[in-house]
Amino acid sequence: MILALFMLLALAAGCGKTGSDSPTPSTPPTTTGTSPDATPDTPSGPPVIDQIVVGTTQIGHFNPAMIGHDMASNDLIFDRLFRMDPATGEFYSDIFESMEWSEDGLILTCKMYENIYFSNGQNATAEDALYSFLCLAEPWAVPVMLSNSQLDVDWTRENGYVDKYTVQFKVKKQHFLFQNTDVVLVCKEWAESVGYDSEDWYYNTVVSGRYEVVEYVPGSHYVARARPDYWNIEKEGPHVVQEYYIKVYPDTSVAFMDLELGNVDFMIVSTNDYARWEKNPIEGVDMLVKSNGSVMNFVFGFNNNEVWFDKRVREAIAIGIDWNAMGETLYREMFEPSDSLVPKSSPYYISPDAPREFNPEKAKQLLAEAGYGPGELKLYARTFQDYKDMMEIFQGLAGNIGIEVTIEFGDATSVIPYWGQGGATDFGFYAFSMGTAAQDVWTNSTFLMVPGGIPWYTLPFPEAMDIWKDVSSIDPAARMKASQEFQKYVYENIYTVSFAAQRGALGFNSNKIPRDILDRHTSTAIGGFLFGRMGMLSAGW
Template identity: 25%
Template sequence: MRKIMNRTMSLLLVAIMAFSLAACGASGDNSGAAPAESKAAGETAGAQTGSSGEKIVNVGVTDTLGSLNPLQLNGGEINKYATALMFLPLMELDADLNFQGMVADSITTEDNKNFVVHIDDAAKWSDGTPITAEDVAYTALRLASPVINNTAMMYYVFEGVGDDGFVEAGADSVAGINVIDEKTVQFTTKEAMSLTTFQNSYARYLLTLPKHVIEKYSEEELATADWFNKPDVISGPFFVTDYDVDHYISYKANPDYWRGAPKLDKLNIKIVDGSQLYAGLQSGEIDITQHTMSVIPPEDYASVEALDNVEVIYGSPVTNQSMFIQTGNIPDVRVRQAMLYAINREQILNELLNGHGEVVDGFLSSASPFFDDSITPVPYDPDKAKALLADAGWDGSQTLRFYVNSGDSTFVNAATVMVAQWAAVGIKAEVQTVDFATLMSVAGTRDYDILAVQYTYAPVDPYPDVAWLLGGEGSWTGYGDAQVDEALRATQLTSDMEETKQLYSTVDKKVQEDVPMISAYIISAQGAVNKRLTGAVPSVYGFFNDVQNWDVAE
């Protein structure tokens, strides 16, 4: 896996941005977002039974939609979940971080190279046609098409796919994706891969399409076909009826949904600015928010908690406010250690996030099954920081360039505090606030000393992200270590949970020791749901898994 990743690092970076930074741009800074009062076509305000007896629910989100075409999936949260309401993934994580079967009822491997996917025998399209292995293989083939040109799917890991992630133009099959029988398809990778990585990075993002309906389109047509805007054959609980990429997505129920007809008649996703979520929840125009697609500003937490009509649920701590250090620019580990000792992270967490989160060292939070709670975070110790700087011969003449997302007002404030705390020990740093797109551009150039971004490392499968970020020259940190490389490689060769935990512990301990990255804090974000909704609970993962059971109390 490492060999493949090294040859295709720029491609992997694109995928990492899509999969792991899903919530980063959703900081409540959506210029042009519709005000909370605007309505999608046919929408009525709030969870209610309309005048025609229809049950309608509005989900408030703070990020904009890219496309509803599963072949153009970029991995962004709203893109994935809005599309998966129509086309189910093979599997999905549930609220407890277990893999829940969706189109597939099982995925197994005996050698960490051949992954056997079995389609649920009950799975069918809305026109009554069974969902088959041919549908899955056809969708995978199109995702690997150079004509479709989806660079986010990372299909270069499979046999028969080039290192650019694509098959030959015009190919009618993929050597590493084979139909075994009507309900079974096998994926074969070039290098060893853990079952968890296959499930999390591939099964969750393959949204199967109906081959019998769309095979009439050429590959060129599939990239832009209007059919995807209002598909008439789906596998999921809702048909889309109308959408505006910046303002709303409207759905109607699929009465023939094979996992059970939805209790709701209509569902609307309303795209608003983060500062509008409180007002929407208060008025009832927004019924539910989710922790990563719906970023409620921390300054509004207390106001939302005070609302009588909603229940507040804080999510598991998964979003890491990471500060990546370009180790080539700050090569002395003692200076990087001093930067960590000089920050009072507990104070920042308590004062800016009202304690809704945690402080850790490394990449894993307590939400991960591989979290090692024996790793005690480095404490705030300015005297220790000064001693380390003295040992390093730090003269204080260098000014560190600290890039921060201007749309994340909470961390902009945190960065100001950190700069003052660094100054107190003799480290000069200058905060440079830029919008999210510019921040990602700067990350690509690596022309910075410190770069801060909210990063969600998948709790059950941090491997792809961590391997990239610690991947040596060319990565965001420029940091490479043989012990870390070996531990990460070994995570792909075992299915033993305890062994995997020890391997990730090795990585986090080295990160704590060498400080290529500082975890400022882990966010436990606020979610909220109108008390009139039943069966609907805000959750970081599995939010829409059983949306067919959502209902509105009479």
């Protein structure tokens, strides 16, 4: 696993005072041992942690509308328009005191708190909230996340401003994940005054969040310090964590050594380092293993090979391959079996009524009934080099039940166009690699249901869409019902074989950070780290 606070394509923008030189670099903190900086609770006041060091392999800028944005900053220095509780699937906001959908589910009306102030002293209004979304429609912005949001840009630009503290967003079609779009509050006046490509987005970003960047050294580190004038400090504060030091390392192993020495307090840990820690735990270093919200699936190429329309063949794959052995080989100590499209940690997960058991002899019998003797069923797949281990393990296990598998590998520039043009491939593997804090069925099943993507992935059964259409409903009850029905439908018909939850390990200094607080403020194993909220007294210190 790659250690990084991933700099994915993100949304919205931040604020700050204009033009000044970058600050003089400070010396990164160096300690040995456990180095607890926390002052315990005393009659005189709450605990205080001077600094938490976060290890990563890269940092970015703080313009969330552009490629290279530093995702850790979304919660650390910004307020977010929308949030989702991964435990319940419910949405809430840092800046809106109320959010209400219209009866047709297409217009979301949001009422802001009136006492939000940016670090330059400017009061945040509906113009700022509206700009935070609409700046993503600018030619210089990253378009991907905005297109996924289903925002009707033209309507929202014309009608979104209702009054000083009320804004409306219209979507092209009803979709609950509009409120899962990671948009942060931007100071419109400041952002427009400095321009989208200004160095002020690195060194002088104006923000409304709990911390602000006081030092930035490209390729080395940045420092986010507590804002005592944070607008919501009376409700959330005071700050327990006074400063976050986001430090860049050349690779995960070097960062992990500093975690062992007590010089790093939080990092994403590689599978190899996690396995090493499990065998020889280190005092003061703990691990939190979490889902990234997705599951690895074996995918049948219905549209490329008619053999899959015979349920007996699909069942032979489902029970004739030792999926647990495959998962243990691939993921080792990280392996968690999963029998559905979403992990067991998802609020949408339901367990199958009749779990399948590994039975290679019955699988051979099913293949024989379908007309395939040993070596007579031949499968072909062309896929990415990154899937080599997975494919070759499957190849060996399929051979044990008499299925002959041929595999060719390539890179994305050759494989994806080949698939898109309908190139032959009979099967493959899929997981939503970016992860999803929502842990929802829609995100984890679009590969099966959205035509126009990869043709061989798509389920060719009309009734599937009838069940699936409400998994994106804004009505929580309707969404839950459809999500569970679709999982059951896919499992009982064996339209995919889900077998491994995608998980990762978060290493942390247990002398500084309580496990339960960290758990509540990390959405997934690869992102969604709520450092800003975690640093406040209201986090549960």
